[in-house]
Amino acid sequence: MTEPIVELEQVTKSYGTHTVLKDISITLEPGKFYTLLGPSGCGKTTILRTISGFTSVTSGNVLFNGKRINEVPANKRNVNTVFQDYALFPHMTVAENVAFGLTLKKMPKDQIAERVANALKLVQLAEFGDRAIDELSGGQQQRIAIARAIVMQPQVLLLDEPLSALDAKLRREMQYELRDLQQRLGITFLFVTHDQEEALAMSDEIFVMNNGEVLQSGSPVDIYDEPINHFVADFIGESNILPGKMMGDYQVAFGGHQFECADAGIPAHEPVEIVIRPEDLNLTEPEHAKLKVTIDTQLFRGDYYEIAATDSLGNDWLIHSVNPAEDGETIGITFRPQDLHVMRYDEKEEEFDARLETYEGTEDDDLDET
Numbered sequence: 001m002t003e004p005i006v007e008l009e010q011v012t013k014s015y016g017t018h019t020v021l022k023d024i025s026i027t028l029e030p031g032k033f034y035t036l037l038g039p040s041g042c043g044k045t046t047i048l049r050t051i052s053g054f055t056s057v058t059s060g061n062v063l064f065n066g067k068r069i070n071e072v073p074a075n076k077r078n079v080n081t082v083f084q085d086y087a088l089f090p091h092m093t094v095a096e097n098v099a100f101g102l103t104l105k106k107m108p109k110d111q112i113a114e115r116v117a118n119a120l121k122l123v124q125l126a127e128f129g130d131r132a133i134d135e136l137s138g139g140q141q142q143r144i145a146i147a148r149a150i151v152m153q154p155q156v157l158l159l160d161e162p163l164s165a166l167d168a169k170l171r172r173e174m175q176y177e178l179r180d181l182q183q184r185l186g187i188t189f190l191f192v193t194h195d196q197e198e199a200l201a202m203s204d205e206i207f208v209m210n211n212g213e214v215l216q217s218g219s220p221v222d223i224y225d226e227p228i229n230h231f232v233a234d235f236i237g238e239s240n241i242l243p244g245k246m247m248g249d250y251q252v253a254f255g256g257h258q259f260e261c262a263d264a265g266i267p268a269h270e271p272v273e274i275v276i277r278p279e280d281l282n283l284t285e286p287e288h289a290k291l292k293v294t295i296d297t298q299l300f301r302g303d304y305y306e307i308a309a310t311d312s313l314g315n316d317w318l319i320h321s322v323n324p325a326e327d328g329e330t331i332g333i334t335f336r337p338q339d340l341h342v343m344r345y346d347e348k349e350e351e352f353d354a355r356l357e358t359y360e361g362t363e364d365d366d367l368d369e370t
């Protein structure tokens with residue numbers, strides 16, 4: 001494994017009796033794009049602040065290149081932050097804004113000019129150095145805030161919801177740009193968002209947080225396909241989450257029937273939850289499927305129909321289908337066993353990872369659609 005650049009070891013942060021970070025352990029490797037994803041107030045910004053040095057930790061360690069930096073002041077850490085509101089100085093030009101940190105460090109003027117020009121080029125605003133800040137669009141201001149951070153040549157760039165003030169289209173463009181910039185610079189980005197689509201699109205690795213804890217970490221695909229619990233399954237993408245019962249390895253019961261699945265290592269008869277993504281469900285004639293649902297309503301979403309339906313036990317279902325259905329119609333739904341994911345109640349990430357590792361690849365690849 002590559003040597004980590006930043007590590008949080010069992011970091012806890014409390015304000016009085018209010019604990020906002022609970023035993024956080026995360027590792028960042030050089031040159032990767034990481035995202036902290038979670039709802040408002042879950043502690044994302046506080047994690048950034050413990051790394052940048054603007055907040056002290058109550059217990060635990062913050063390491064940078066293997067060295068403990070708990071007591072190292074913010075200005076001595078090789079980390080820069082891009083803030084949500086950009087925090088640009090309105091009375092300075094673009095170039096003066098970008099140069100600000102280097103001027104404070106008393107770097108020679110010609111070197112500053114060269115570094116500023118490079119940074120502006122990297123964010124595609126090479127010609128904008130003499131502009132006033134209020135002559136820039138929101139997206140351009142956003143890029144200047146990034147230029148001001150990268151001009152310092154940090155080893156780690158922290159980005160606190162940097163795209164939240166932009167409209168949807170610009171936000172998408174900036175997602176490409178930021179990802180591209182991270183790859184060109186080759187430095188570690190730790191990006192904060194509460195937007196799951198943004199996290200899935202941009203990250204090498206996501207830390208899903210709730211209530212001061214990291215619930216799950218992994219690649220976007222792993223987290224989407226194998227969420228650890230109800231919160232993660234619900235927060236990331238759209239899901240059908242139903243109560244069920246494990247019947248033995250690769251067998252699970254829910255909705256009044258037993259199904260093959262790709263999950264194992266869970267005791268028989270244990271109550272579990274089932275996740276099936278709406279896009280993994282197929283509509284068929286009722287006689288061709290164990291599960292039958294009645295269509296409640298549907299919305300045309302451009303490239304698919306989003307269909308809301310209910311099964312005979314009263315469970316709600318969300319189905320994405322390229323073909324429309326008819327309101328009130330009873331239809332069958334099928335899915336592939338490998339698209340059904342079983343979650344244990346209260347399983348910890350280490351137990352979940354160990355179980356996946358033991359059983360991964362041992363499932364029968366010839367499982368039939370049910």
Ligand SMILES: Nc1ncnc2c1ncn2[C@@H]1O[C@H](COP(=O)(O)OP(=O)(O)OP(=O)(O)O)[C@@H](O)[C@H]1O
Nearest residue numbers: 015018020038039040041042043044045046047194
């Ligand atoms: N200086 C402080 N004093 C007391 N409580 C604080 C302080 N800073 C943050 N908190 C609390 O810590 C919790 C986590 O806040 P934090 O800003 O890290 O959340 P967040 O996930 O970044 O939220 P958002 O997405 O809304 O920015 C919140 O309950 C917040 O009220």
